[in-house]
Amino acid sequence: EPEVTQTPSHQVTQMGQEVILRCVPISNHLYFYWYRQILGQKVEFLVSFYNNEISEKSEIFDDQFSVERPDGSNFTLKIRSTKLEDSAMYFCASSDIGTSYGYTFGSGTRLTVV
């Protein structure tokens, strides 16, 4: 079964450093998403991406965050200057026809900011 692949599985970074989280969506999917889950809390929407541009973003997705699809396969989330409160699991997801039929999450990247 096709999978959404995320790397790295775990990243530790110092506060103020930049991190890039990487995702390879399912190959024929057109819609891409980032969500995060702080330990013990809800899964929260960050951003959706379609046709090479952001289609929707949440209040969490401020100027410190950016997304990019640098080639035909990768989808990245960059956090420019990490804060302690950015520590969370970050999930990438993709779908072929938007949200109407659910989407598939990757295995996640655990980001720890120290």
Place this chain on the structure above:
Amino acid sequence: QKEVEQNSGPLSVPEGAIASLNCTYSDRGSQSFFWYRQYSGKSPELIMSIYSNGDKEDGRFTAQLNKASQYVSLLIRDSQPSDSATYLCAVNMRGQNFVFGPGTRLSVLP
């Protein structure tokens, strides 16, 4: 404020019993509803989707939707210890994203 509410649990049921998980949502115009299962430390896994009022069955799982009451539920028949996980209700409240509930932790006791 777009909200999805669930009882946090834990909900404990004996093996073989029916587990009933409930969810309410705030946006009356919501059209798509999903149940995800999340094992500890893992990503959410889609198990059911429902779009119309009524019941939808898939194996041991039945999703129920009542849009007038803004209520979605998930029944798990013949519960197994492997069903022990957190069950997340997710609602597509117009727009591209899902709003997730806090999840209900289910424990199936052998």
